[in-house]
Amino acid sequence: MDAVKAAVSLHTEFGIKDELCSNPGRVDVFDLLDRNNIPCLFQPLDGLLGAYINSPYPGVLISTKRPKLSIQRFTAAHELGHAVLEHQSSLDNEAVIARSPFDCNLSGDEQEIAANVFAVELLMPKWLIVAHMKKQSWQSSDFNNPSVVYQLSLRMGVSYSATCHTLLKYKAISADKHHALINTKPKSIKEKLSGKYVPENWRGDFWYLTEQDTGLSVHASIEDTLIVSLSESASSGYQWFLENADQNVDIVEDWRETFSSNSIGGVINRKLAIKPKKCGYISIEFNEYRPWLTDADPIESVELGCMISDPERRGLSDMMRANSLAAA
Ligand SMILES: [Zn+2]
Numbered sequence: 001m002d003a004v005k006a007a008v009s010l011h012t013e014f015g016i017k018d019e020l021c022s023n024p025g026r027v028d029v030f031d032l033l034d035r036n037n038i039p040c041l042f043q044p045l046d047g048l049l050g051a052y053i054n055s056p057y058p059g060v061l062i063s064t065k066r067p068k069l070s071i072q073r074f075t076a077a078h079e080l081g082h083a084v085l086e087h088q089s090s091l092d093n094e095a096v097i098a099r100s101p102f103d104c105n106l107s108g109d110e111q112e113i114a115a116n117v118f119a120v121e122l123l124m125p126k127w128l129i130v131a132h133m134k135k136q137s138w139q140s141s142d143f144n145n146p147s148v149v150y151q152l153s154l155r156m157g158v159s160y161s162a163t164c165h166t167l168l169k170y171k172a173i174s175a176d177k178h179h180a181l182i183n184t185k186p187k188s189i190k191e192k193l194s195g196k197y198v199p200e201n202w203r204g205d206f207w208y209l210t211e212q213d214t215g216l217s218v219h220a221s222i223e224d225t226l227i228v229s230l231s232e233s234a235s236s237g238y239q240w241f242l243e244n245a246d247q248n249v250d251i252v253e254d255w256r257e258t259f260s261s262n263s264i265g266g267v268i269n270r271k272l273a274i275k276p277k278k279c280g281y282i283s284i285e286f287n288e289y290r291p292w293l294t295d296a297d298p299i300e301s302v303e304l305g306c307m308i309s310d311p312e313r314r315g316l317s318d319m320m321r322a323n324s325l326a327a328a
C-alpha cells in the first residue's frame with residue numbers, strides 16, 4: 001500500500017481527523033498502535049531508537065535512551081508504518097529515523113523511506129497544521145517566526161526540525177526561510193519564551209499558552225515548563241488567580257509585562273512560569289476577578305488540560321497500561 005494513503009486511511013478509520021479538526025492537538029501514535037493491536041514496549045536500546053518485529057506477531061520497541069517525547073513519537077509512527085505497510089522486521093537507528101523523506105537525492109532502503117513518509121503524513125498532515133493555525137489565529141506569514149514554528153511543533157508533538165521540513169514540503173515557507181528557521185537554535189527560542197524565568201537547564205520544552213488555548217489538552221513532558229500569558233485588566237483591579245496550584249504544579253516565576261504603550265484601560269500581560277509536579281492528567285484553572293470580591297463570578301476563565309508524561313519510563317506505553325488495567 002502507498003505510505004501516504006495508509007496514513008490518511010488511519011486518520012479516517014479512527015476518527016482522528018474529525019476529532020483534531022474540532023479540538024487541535026497531536027495524533028496519538030501510541031493509542032493508534034494499541035488500536036491496531038500492536039504491542040509497544042519502552043526499553044533502553046543500545047544504538048537504536050526503535051525496532052519493528054513482524055514475527056511471530058507484530059510488535060514495536062521504543063528506546064528510553066533518547067528521552068525526548070517527540071523523538072519517541074516519530075519513532076513509534078515510523079514503526080507503525082512498517083506494521084501497516086506489512087514490512088519486514090527493522091532495527092532503526094538515528095540515521096534511519098532522522099533521514100528526511102523529502103530529500104530528492106535520497107537513495108537507499110525503500111522500506112525505510114516509506115516508513116518515514118508514513119510517519120510524516122500521520123503526525124503532520126496539512127489539515128492538522130491548518131487546524132492549529134485557526135485555533136491560534138496564526139497566518140502563513142507567522143511561520144517566518146521561529147517561536148511560532150516551535151509552538152506548532154510542540155502542539156503536534158513533533159520535533160522543531162521535522163516541523164520546518166514539513167512546512168517547506170507544504171510550501172508554507174520558502175527555501176530561504178526554511179534555511180533560516182533550521183539554523184535557529186531551539187535554545188535561543190526557549191530563552192525568548194522563558195521571560196524572567198531562568199531554568200536549571202534548557203533540556204525541557206517551553207509551552208507558550210494563552211487564552212487561545214482554553215479547553216485544549218497539552219501533552220507535555222515532566223521536564224517541560226508552561227509559560228502562561230494572560231491579559232489582565234489591572235487598572236480595574238482584576239487579577240488572574242491559579243486555582244489549584246499546590247496539588248499539581250509549582251509556580252516558579254510570576255511577573256507582569258506592559259501589553260502595549262498606547263493601550264487604554266491599563267491592560268497588561270500577566271505571565272506565569274509553571275512546572276508540573278507529577279505525571280498523569282492535570283487540570284489547571286485560571287480565573288480573573290477582583291481579589292476583594294472572591295465570591296463574584298470571574299470575568300474570565302481559562303482551563304487547560306495537561307497530560308504530563310515521562311519519556312524515560314520503561315515498560316508499556318501509558319495508553320496500553322491504562323487499557324490493560326481497564327480490561328483486568
Ligand atoms: Zn525502519
